[in-house]
Amino acid sequence: MHLVTIGKPNVGKTLLLINLAAYLGLxxxxxxxxxGEGGQQVKRLSLDRARRDLMSWxxxxxxxxxxxxxETLVGRQRIRLVAIDTPGIHEGIAxxxxxxxxxxxxxxxxxxxxxxxxxxxxxxxxxxRPEAPGPLDLALAQYGxxxxxxxxxxxxxxxxxxxxxxxxxxxxxxxxxxxxVSCITRRGFRDLxxxxxxxxx
Amino acid sequence: xxxxxxxxxxPEEILHWVEQGRLAPDEAVLWLAxxxxxTEAKRDRTDSTEETADAVLAELDRMVGLSEIKxxxxxxxxxxxxxxxxxxxxxxxxxxxxxxxxxxxxxxxxTTVARLIGRLFKALxxxxxxxxxxxxxxxxxxxxxxxxxQKTRDVIKRALGGVLFIDEAYSLxxxxxxxxxxxxxxxxxAAMENYREELLVILAGYPDEMAWFLNTNPGLMSRFPIRLExxxxxxxxxxxxxxxxxxxxxxxxxxxxxxxxxxxLSDNEGYxxxxxxxxxMVRNLLEHAIRRQAVRLVGRNIPLSRHxxxxxxxxxxxxxxx
Ligand SMILES: Nc1nc2c(ncn2[C@@H]2O[C@H](COP(=O)(O)OP(=O)(O)OP(=O)(O)O)[C@@H](O)[C@H]2O)c(=O)[nH]1
Ligand SMILES: [Mg+2]
Numbered sequence: 001m002h003l004v005t006i007g008k009p010n011v012g013k014t015l016l017l018i019n020l021a022a023y024l025g026l027x028x029x030x031x032x033x034x035x036g037e038g039g040q041q042v043k044r045l046s047l048d049r050a051r052r053d054l055m056s057w058x059x060x061x062x063x064x065x066x067x068x069x070x071e072t073l074v075g076r077q078r079i080r081l082v083a084i085d086t087p088g089i090h091e092g093i094a095x096x097x098x099x100x101x102x103x104x105x106x107x108x109x110x111x112x113x114x115x116x117x118x119x120x121x122x123x124x125x126x127x128x129r130p131e132a133p134g135p136l137d138l139a140l141a142q143y144g145x146x147x148x149x150x151x152x153x154x155x156x157x158x159x160x161x162x163x164x165x166x167x168x169x170x171x172x173x174x175x176x177x178x179x180x181v182s183c184i185t186r187r188g189f190r191d192l193x194x195x196x197x198x199x200x201x
Numbered sequence: 202x203x204x205x206x207x208x209x210x211x212p213e214e215i216l217h218w219v220e221q222g223r224l225a226p227d228e229a230v231l232w233l234a235x236x237x238x239x240t241e242a243k244r245d246r247t248d249s250t251e252e253t254a255d256a257v258l259a260e261l262d263r264m265v266g267l268s269e270i271k272x273x274x275x276x277x278x279x280x281x282x283x284x285x286x287x288x289x290x291x292x293x294x295x296x297x298x299x300x301x302x303x304x305x306x307x308x309x310x311x312t313t314v315a316r317l318i319g320r321l322f323k324a325l326x327x328x329x330x331x332x333x334x335x336x337x338x339x340x341x342x343x344x345x346x347x348x349x350x351q352k353t354r355d356v357i358k359r360a361l362g363g364v365l366f367i368d369e370a371y372s373l374x375x376x377x378x379x380x381x382x383x384x385x386x387x388x389x390x391a392a393m394e395n396y397r398e399e400l401l402v403i404l405a406g407y408p409d410e411m412a413w414f415l416n417t418n419p420g421l422m423s424r425f426p427i428r429l430e431x432x433x434x435x436x437x438x439x440x441x442x443x444x445x446x447x448x449x450x451x452x453x454x455x456x457x458x459x460x461x462x463x464x465x466l467s468d469n470e471g472y473x474x475x476x477x478x479x480x481x482m483v484r485n486l487l488e489h490a491i492r493r494q495a496v497r498l499v500g501r502n503i504p505l506s507r508h509x510x511x512x513x514x515x516x517x518x519x520x521x522x523x
Contacts, residue, residue, distance in 0.1 A: 093225045103226050104216040111212055111233060139230035146238065 001200055002082050004113035006106060006140065009088025010131040011121040012155045014066075015051065015183045017083050021070055022047050023189045029068045063087055065105055079200045084109050091134050110140075115149045115199050122165030122180075123156040133169065141173035149199055151177045153192070158182040210316055211332040212236055213359045254278055254324040261317050265445070266438040267310055270429050274318065277427075281325045299327065299401050300393065300424055302415065304408040305431025308479030311405045312366065314429070319364035319401070328401060330362030338372040341385040349381040353388040361399050370404035371414035386418065393424060433479060436466035443483045452491065453511050461515035462486070490517040 005013040021029050028046050070081040086106040094100045110116060118140050121131040144150030152173060154166050157180045166180055179195070181188030209215045209224075215232045218224040224232070258278065261271055277299075284294045299322070303311045316333050323331025336356050343349040357365065367373075373382035393402060404411065404425060415422050434442065440463050447454055454462070494517045498505055 089226045091225065091227065093222050095222075097220070097222075100220050100222055103229075104219045107216055107219060107226070107229060107233065110230070111237065135227040136230065139227040139234070143230050143234040145234075 002113040003115035004084040004109040007119040123159035123162040125165035301427040303405040304411040308481035309431035332363035334360040349384040371410040457515040493517040
């Protein structure tokens, strides 16, 4: 079963996947990355290493579509998820063809994946930063409205101003599930896990 | 592509437009929502069974004018169904190819009919998907040797299972023997052989240019056995189209507006205007009239009724052709 994280740049898509993997009891992630020309490269990374290598602190870091296999036992049940981490999408038409290509690939996963985790940075509502929720997020929420496998993760709930942001998002996005989460404090991870299990089974 | 007022019809097309820089991501997502919802609604309506040929043909029949084309498409449907029955009865069947040439001016319904044919062939089990990919020369022809074949193959891959609609197809033969357009044609012809059951190609363009194109490429003649001619709309048809277009936008035409339009369009029918006889002309006229109506209404100081807000009068249209 495929799960895709999608959203604007720097909202925490990659960290969410890594910390979720940890929460589910995994000690490493297996990453499949395009190796430039056509092939796939498979890497095993400890979660600490993954955090360091795959995330951005200031500049956007996810530059290609990354696939992480999450296999775990829940109770007696083995679940296998293929998590797709996509590069953040900026508003507007990108000037570089390669970037537009990445956007198209990301949107292709939006159509294909049965589980869509749309990550928004609620602490950035109203700011001018690239991670601030915008027209793209509104469009995604509209896209997700009728899909059973769509959920909005309102991320960075540990940050100042996130409560107001959460409220604003709840007012603006209609008829979609919105889950407050923090990748730092792990608030909301239990619910996220529940949701995933529900989807898988 | 400012002159091509088309909307994307399939997810494939939307993604392609994103790559081309024709759509911003948020617009693309909204289109995707609409397109995928439409296909789901269709699925829901018939309760997880597919759209029927009757439904598609009914939609075709609701189009204004196009009587000859409607007849041919109904014939095609009959033929396909009888062939299927014959196959079921163990009788010999014709190996029919369905590739088509649509000749006609822009705005005469070619794209809309092509989409319907894709859906019809899906309903009749001739094509597995029935979606449509719409391209023109620039999408097929590259900059250097080998590039064209690659680009054309990519386009074909997107179209597999459905319809490949090549607008202004004659421009592929524009540059003569040395031009890469020839490479595109050759690649296309090869693909038509390889994917017999999975691809329907429609070449479209102005009548004269398409006739010249087929004459200079005799190999194509036999590969595109079905020819549909999209005639310019008559004045009466165009008023009919105008009526539908205003209704979609929550406007109505006053009596004098209908009469005036009919006179304007019959006086000039087919003669002097570059858009004469096509739906684009109607759309331009309407857009002009809608703006003029707004100006007329704000100029008045009395309260406006719903009827006032909806009605386009002849004075809104006058002078709207340039
Ligand atoms: N305070 C706080 N910071 C977070 C949280 N989640 C992510 N971050 C930070 O946000 C920044 C971006 O995180 P990433 O996971 O790289 O974001 P991304 O969405 O994958 O970014 P792109 O790949 O560039 O699109 C990092 O500095 C994270 O530490 C959170 O819940 N709370
Ligand atoms: Mg990332």
